[in-house]
Amino acid sequence: MGFMAIKAGRRRIDGAAFEKRVLMIASGLAGIGVAAGDAVALLMRNDTCFLEATFAIQHLGAYAVPLNWHCKADELLYIIEDCAAKILIVHADLLRGLRPRLPDMIAVIAVATPDHIAEAFRVPHESRGVPAGLRAWDRWIDEQTPMQAPTQPAPESLIYTSGTTGSPKGVRRKAQTSEQAILGEIMRARVFGIGAGARVLVAAPLYHTAPNLFASRAIRKGELLVLPPRFDPEGLLQHIERHAMTHLYAVPTMFARMLNLPERMRRRYDLSSLSFVLHAGGPCPPAVKRAMIEWLGPIINEYYGSTEHGPLSFSTSADWLARPGTVGRAAPSATISIQNDTGLQLPPGEVGEVLGHNAACSDFTYLHREGARAELQRGDLLMTGDLGYLDADGYLFLCDRKRDMVISGGVNIYPAEIESVLMEHDGVADCVVFGIPHPEFGEAVMAIVEPQHERQLDPEMIRVFLAGRLASYKVPARIEVRQGLPREESGKIRKRLLRDPYWQGAGRTI
Template sequence: MTGLTNGIVSGGVIHDAATFDERLRRAASAFATLGVGNGDCVAVLMRNDAPFLEASLGAQRLGAYAVPVNWHFKSEEVRYILEDCGARVLVAHADLLRGLDDAVPDGVTVIQVPTTPEIAAACRVPAELLAPTPGALVWDELLARHAPQEGPPAPAADSMIYTSGTTGHPKGVRRRPASAEDRLRVEQMRDLVYGLQQGMRTAVAAPMYHSAPNAFSLRAVRLAELFVCLPKFDPEQLLALIDREKLTHLWLVPTMFVRMLKLPAEVRAKYDVSSLKFVIHAGAPCPPDVKEAVIGWFGPIVHEYYGGTESGPVVFCDSKEWLAHKGTVGKPIPGSIVEVQDENGNALPAGERGEIFMRIGFYPDFTYHNLPEKRAEIDRKGLITCGDVGYFDNDGYLYICDRIRDMVISGGVNIYPAEIESVLASLDGVRDCAVFGVPDAEMGEALLALVQPLEGRTLDPEALRAELRKHIADYKAPKRIEIREDLPREDSGKIFKRKLREPYWQNAGRAV
């Protein structure tokens, strides 16, 4: 791209709004011919690309569920989701299908999308894997053979997102289609939280197979003057895009903030970010010093919300509110109910920590696909929990301490790793970190920190521990710190702690 552009930009191709709308209506016609109807599932195994959006919105026109599949998944993981959701169709980038022959159940129609050179460069895909295989059903060719669907669309269902969970297989969050009135309220809520508006100029770097980037993208692409699909997040490339294309709106995660802030000052100074009007972040805790630095850089346009795939966004705050209540994730949005409860379901007063339960009154209810009993497990008197621990302050602002499953009990003392991770992430030379409990003969559990250094940096565990003790109580400083060249992390910014814990707990007699 050179100079200002209008339309949906993906892989070097630009579609104007009318062309994009025609393509997704052609997709609806094609899916219908393949037997997709109301309540059925269309699986999407792609990086960020225009056909991801076309397939998802085309399925929605039929009242079907788009089911985004994490493209990092291995064959067994892909097959589980395709079988569990009962997908009729799989739309996938050509290279991702190589080696997945056993992953596609009988009866699933596979449509291949050529992998773009931009995606190949970002994800290091060999050139020989980019084109569809001979004889394959190819996305553009299929659309060309079908006339655009006419008439009003069916009541749309949100994408069925499969949550990663902590144990076992992921669970599909299947939400019933909203009534026309509730759909309008949901869109208004998303416009408020995401800052969406007609004529916005945005880019999506977070993977659209995740819940929030998916919801943001499927709404924003219909409103935006410019919508850029980025195959992968690169801090300097995003800054250059903001400057060149005068982007106005962004959805980011804290890890992206950290990586942008760790660019050399002279690199950051090269790019003008003054066009930004609304930056929203979620998906993981944001260290307060990082948030404050980003507000100082971008201006008081940085907003935050908290919620989950199951609940939707339930609390929200702008920069002014956050600066007055540092560390908060916001206040309940209109129409939401949020309670901090003790183990007996009693609402706790301000200042007391407990499990967070929530719901939005007009948000369509959901079940876990094929697992209604799992839905019942997180429900308490009509409110649901994502397993987070938090508290309200006296002004009604919510703070997240940690997740219940991440809490470490060492010598009878509850320790919340998120607090330690926030400090560790801010230390010089640290790119990423994870803190969790491991078996300890004396204390029951002891804290272990795994720290990933910035490229080219060498970190000393004892020096890190000394720095930590300057900011947190000694008992919170991990007993052990290990340096790792890499940590398993989703593109959403969430570390796979279960994978890190498992080796330590395998023979300890306790599940992780």
């Protein structure tokens, strides 16, 4: 690690201090019993402690398991128990409602919620401090002696991603081979663009794979990493100007919100230091992407991939302007194939399922679900569940998702999970959930509910019902109640017939 500093709020930690704290944390975790192959859960917002913990856990050869702090207690507990986490490291305010339900065997290390995060999320003062009886992060670290043992071979990650059935799956990667490490360095240099002197800004949540990797790359290769507590459009511009940021990771929703700022406000800030902007996490509306390129110049880059596949394709601004809508050509070490349902490779221009593999990424399994991993395999490639085509020059265009996943604001949302919860309502006879176009988030979640005979359902009451059972971002933005939903002969709801009218005139189907 050769970086100079990480800045989060009013706290700035230089590289030497960061490395010392990582070794002290590793020593402390080992003292509690963490060893290679164990899991440590992280429930924190974007903060230096998230990255300190991640690097310390990896130093031990253990798995750092980031948790989505938007999730409800039931969702968090499922992951904590599924990965058999030995320790939970958590911002103090996020313990509310969770602590009494934690497994007895898990140790908790609480981080006092920093003022800048508390202010950004309006955390009351009484919820910011470490509860009595728990290890307090900074005090606990001060009691440790830096570990002298060599770094263990570190597994790349154990990150949970929701499955199409709605229950999260742990994507557990094996350690990289020496060849994969070399290929991975070439791939990351191209896709992330971060090298010596890079000043990197990450405002997307670190519990997501892409911003997590982007931030980790900044620590290993860059000069400065800045972590705002949450995304704020004007605040982002202020950070870019104030710290002369050169690299930015974003999702399309952030672009839309930045473009919604008044023109005079956008012109107020000097953004000339920016040289590389990377976006992923869902489709970017063409008008939004074109406007971003016109505003910031040809520095907007995109990659397409997933937690399971890693980066599969990469597109520069020049690529996109020459072929609007493309997500680029195969990334370094990646292979992309378009196939029909029988596994036949399709010619350029013909739509089929996108399959891919990146040789720079170590292999993975689904924790406790090896069979689910095998279902993705087709020869040397893995199915993505996306539909698309390659043009004659090998540029990939996505058309639709074979599975019905919705990507809203860069977050993957699975309709099957929401439909399952809706069916728990005693007034719901049947339902269907899908994505509809949204100018800011790319997609929004919509639910159409068929009521039980002679029952009157109020959409707002359904929303309240869901809000108590699902993370807020999974609650449909739009809910309609309809009698007599269209069905196949088999009785299955014709989802496409209900979904398609909302996409007419959108200029895209995903």
